[in-house]
Amino acid sequence: MSDDGSSRNEFSGTAANVVQAHSIEGGVHFHAAVAALPVPRQLPADVPGFTDRVTHLRRLHDWLDTPDEQAPPAEVVAGPPGIGKTSLVTHWAHQVRDRFPDGDLFVDLRGYHVERTVSADEALSDVLRALDVPDERIPARLEARAALYRSLLHRRKMLVLLDNASSADQVRPLLPGTSTCRVLVTSRSHLGGLIARNGAHRMSLDVLPTEHAVELLAGIVGDGRVAAEPGAVARLVEYCGRLPLALRIAGERLAEDPRARIGELVEELAEVRERLDVLATPGDESTAVRAVFSWSYQALSPDAARAYRLLGLLTGPDVGLPAAAALLGTGQGRARRVLAELTGVHLLAEQERRYRFHDLLRLHAAECAEADEPPAERHAAVRRALLWYAHAVQAAVDAVIPFFSRIPVELAAAEAPVPAFEDRAAALAWCDAERANLVAAVDRAAELGEHELAWQLPVLMFGLLLVRRPHADWVDTHQVGVASARVRGEVAAEAWLLTSAAIAERELRHPERALEHLERALACWQEDGTRWGIAWALRDTGAIYEQMGRYDEAVAAFERALAMHLEDGDTWGEATALAGLARCHLGAGEPERALAEANRALEIRREHRDQRNVGNALNDVSRVYLGMGEYEPAAEHAEQAGVVLAEVDYWNGRALSHELLGDALAGLGRAEDAAAQWRVALELYGSLGDPRADEVRARLADG
Structure with a gap:
């Protein structure tokens, strides 16, 4: 042994006999002594109704089948709180425990339990007792305890389960140091140090697929109840975020009252602010979703805890690193380090520097923000993020569609660097990635009373909406924007948003609603005195009449707009009006006139080198030729x-x-x-x- 003489003196009694047999008389006597030691069987009870995880179970079986000398010293099962890590390893261990004739050890390291975290020192003491070492023979020093532990497990075939580890330092002293034993670790942390220094392998758990989430629920409440309310079950699974812990709690609540309808519990869960209250087991706070999450939150560093709760204030599906930095009021380098701490303990998921909460974790983070972050700080953080989104979308849309007039939008200065887009493709890619966040940002701005931003954002988003045509998002953001513009008394903004919303309604085949928007928009444009806005509303009114087959009214509206564009020397507007007239004249049975108008519009677009509208104009010409029966x-x-x-x-x-x-x-x-x-x-x-x-x-x- 490598310890000094005083440490060896501590190894008296049962443990000393084992060590001395090994060090003095050789391996044969060592095995005889080991055989006399107890065979601990410490696995917790298997999980009833265990569901899915087939791929992970197969990987664990493959690990067990790997020759001892080639197997990694430990397999780490990592994932967020409540994901089912302990259930998985316990279920697998029960399947294979007969392959470990010398026993199985189970240690709950309680790595994220604030009050009772178990140190490696304490864990080794418990393990040595399980191996029949009397208290008075357990060494005082950590290193000596670890050495005795390794000696006792040498060449034994044992399974060691280390549950809920928070750090590599908590685990390392418990590695047996012999290839004949297998060590399985669960953790909310990535335990990167254990992977890098000790050669452990890691596999991560995610939420259950929907069908397996339903299967888990059926295993608790019965197939009949699940089959009787499929819609309610689908919503219940959604509200639980397919998180096994939440599903089990919900299932147990239903199982307690066989007469209760699943839909009744769903109605309780529908109230977002009460969802974490509902997902609790009465009398057992340790299994409540909120409590399990809180242990991870309370173990964070101050900077990471602040980031966690502030991120909970954003309502988009994910957040990119630049937006997160704006929210936190830090540089991107510091934000990346703080977010790495959150991803390292699975409170956030990260993919290509985009960060995402599990839905229930987002609720918990928002609760923490309300409890632990002053209201002024909460508001300031969200405003920083919203303002960053406004500046970024302005830069992106300017690159995507630079040929369209826009009402003035005066943004406050951004507190974080705004992205620069090298070309249209890069700007479009950013818009695609951020669209759901931009939609959420509009709603969030209105909720916070930031009405200026609530109308500015959808106005700035117009180019993205026009190019990608996400009609539902278009309508939703503009409804919010119109309401906020009215609160602020911004007539031009209201006119813009109503005119823009009419395009979406027209394409959704809601012409009457579109005409209502445009009637109000025209009144606002005329009050504001913006000529190109009046012409825009007239053109779109013509487009709706054309869609309805009311060609005379359509032509009249387009001709009024065309006259204004010609008077103002606006060739961009002229081309747009001509394209509308071409569609009207084609529909009215005047294809030759329509062809001349469509070709003139194409000529103007080519002069402008506006490629998007060049393509649109080519489509218009094609449509006219189709109407003429000239297919080539x-x-x-x-x-x-x-x-x-x-x-x-x-x-x-x-x-x-x-x-x-x-x-x-x-x-x-x-x-x-x-x-x-x-x-x-x-x-x-x-x-x-x-x-x-x-x-x-x-x-x-x-x-």
Whole structure:
């Protein structure tokens, strides 16, 4: 042994006999002595109704089947609180415990229990007692205890389960140092030091797939009750975030009263602020979701705890590093380090520097913010993030659609660096990644009384909405923006948002609602005196009348707008009005006139080098040729449009190009080629939630 003489004197009695047999008389006598030691069987009871985790169980079986000399010294099962780490390792251990004839040890290290964390010193003391070492023979020093532990386990075939470890230092002294034993560790931490220094392997747990979450619930309350209320079960699984602990608590509450409807519990869970109260087991605070989360929160450093609770104030699905830094009021380097602490203990999930809460953890974080963060600090943090989003979306949309007039938007100075986008593609990629967060930011701004930001954000988002056409988001953000503009008395902002919202309503096939928006918008534009705004509202009024087949009214509206654009020398607006007139004249049976208008609009777009609208104009020309029954030029223009619009990643325009090309190919008798184009159009329209998907689907069905 490597300890000094005084340490060896502590190894008297039972343990000393073992060690002396090993050090003096050789391996044969050592094995005889070991055989006399007890065979501990310390596994907790198996988990009833264990569900899923097939892949993880298979990996553990593969680990066990690995030759001893090749197996890693420990397997770490990591994941957020309540994810089922202990259930998994306990269930697997019961399946394989017969392969460990010398016994199994179980130590709850209570790594995130604030009051009763178990040190490696204490854990070794408990383990040595389980191995029949009397208290008076247990060494005083940690190193000596670990050495005796390793000696007792040498060449024994034992399974060691170390549950709920918080750090590598808590685990290392409990590694047996012999390849014949297997060590399984659970932790909310990544335990990176154990992986790097000791060669341990790690696998992470995530929430259950929906079908297995339902299966877990059925195992507790019975298949009949689950089958009787499938809708309520689906909502219950959603409210529990597919977290095994939450599902078990919910299931146990239902099991206590067989007459209770699942829907009644769902109604309780629907109240967000009370959800963590509902997900608790009466009389057993240690298994309540809130308590389990709180242990992790209270173990955080002050900076990480502040970050945790402030992140809970954001309502988007995730957050990027720059936005998180803005929220926290720090540089990105410091924010990254703080967020790494949260991901390291699985309170946040991270992928490519985007960070996401489990839904229940987000609720807990928000509760912590309300309890532990002063109201002024909460408001200031969220405002920093909202303002950063406003500046970032302005920069992105300026790169995506630079040719559109916009009402003045005067933003307060950003407190964090705003991203610079090298090209349109980079800006669009950012917009796609952040769209759900931007939608949430509009709602959050209004909730906080930041009405200026609540109307500025949707105004700035117009380019993103126009290019990607997420109609539901478009309508929702603009409803909020209009209300906030009215609170602030911002007439031009109200006019803008109503005119913009009418586009979405038109494309959702809600023409009457769109006309109501435009009637109010025109009154606001006229009150504000913005000529291009009046012309915009007139053009969109014409577009709705054209959609309704009211061509005379449509032409009158487009011609009023065209006259204003010609008087003002606005060739961009002129091209837009001409495109609308072309559609009207085509619908009214005047294709030659429509072709001249569509070609003039295309000429202007090419002069402007506005590629998105060049593609749109090519589509317009293709549509006119289709109406004339001239399928070759119709196909040619639609194909050209598709190429241009693919280059600028304009999904809505690309969908129309494929639809028109399919129509032209069908006219040429090329049914299979037409169907292929329609299928692409259907996929694009479907991704946008565009009702035109139904029209294309009907073509495919007829074909």
